[in-house]
Amino acid sequence: MSKKVLIVDDEEDIRSYLDSLLSDNGYETVLAADGEEAFEKLPDFLPDAIILDIVMPNQSGVGFYRKIKKNDTYKGIPVIVLTGFSGYKDFFSRDYHTLPKPRIFMEKPIIPEELLDNIKAMVS
Helix, strand or coil, X not given: CCXXXXXXXXXXXXXXXXXXXXXXXXXXXEEECCHHHHHHHCCCCCCCEEEECCCCCCCCHHHXXXXXXXXXXXXXXXXXXXXXXXXXXXXXXXXXXXXXXXXXXXXXXXXXXXXXXXXXXXXX
């Protein structure tokens, strides 16, 4: 049975690229353009991992992250923060005393082999 990954990014080309990359490597994917859409999809597609951008409309990646880490059903899902925004760790640092930090931080541009290695390690 293939592992499931939720891809949350507001850039359609990034979502499409990640969808192709992961699908070609045996993962089942679901795509969301922001945190609101991602949270709506969680009950029907309980992922094994989440790839999460930070800066998005409607609900940012940080807001989505906080929401899932406070939810008993979703808090155990490992998250890779994948962003082109510098200073991204600062957004999460104020919550470290109450929430676990994201499992992995990666910067864009995407290095496919590194991303695949990180996902494999998280869902194994």
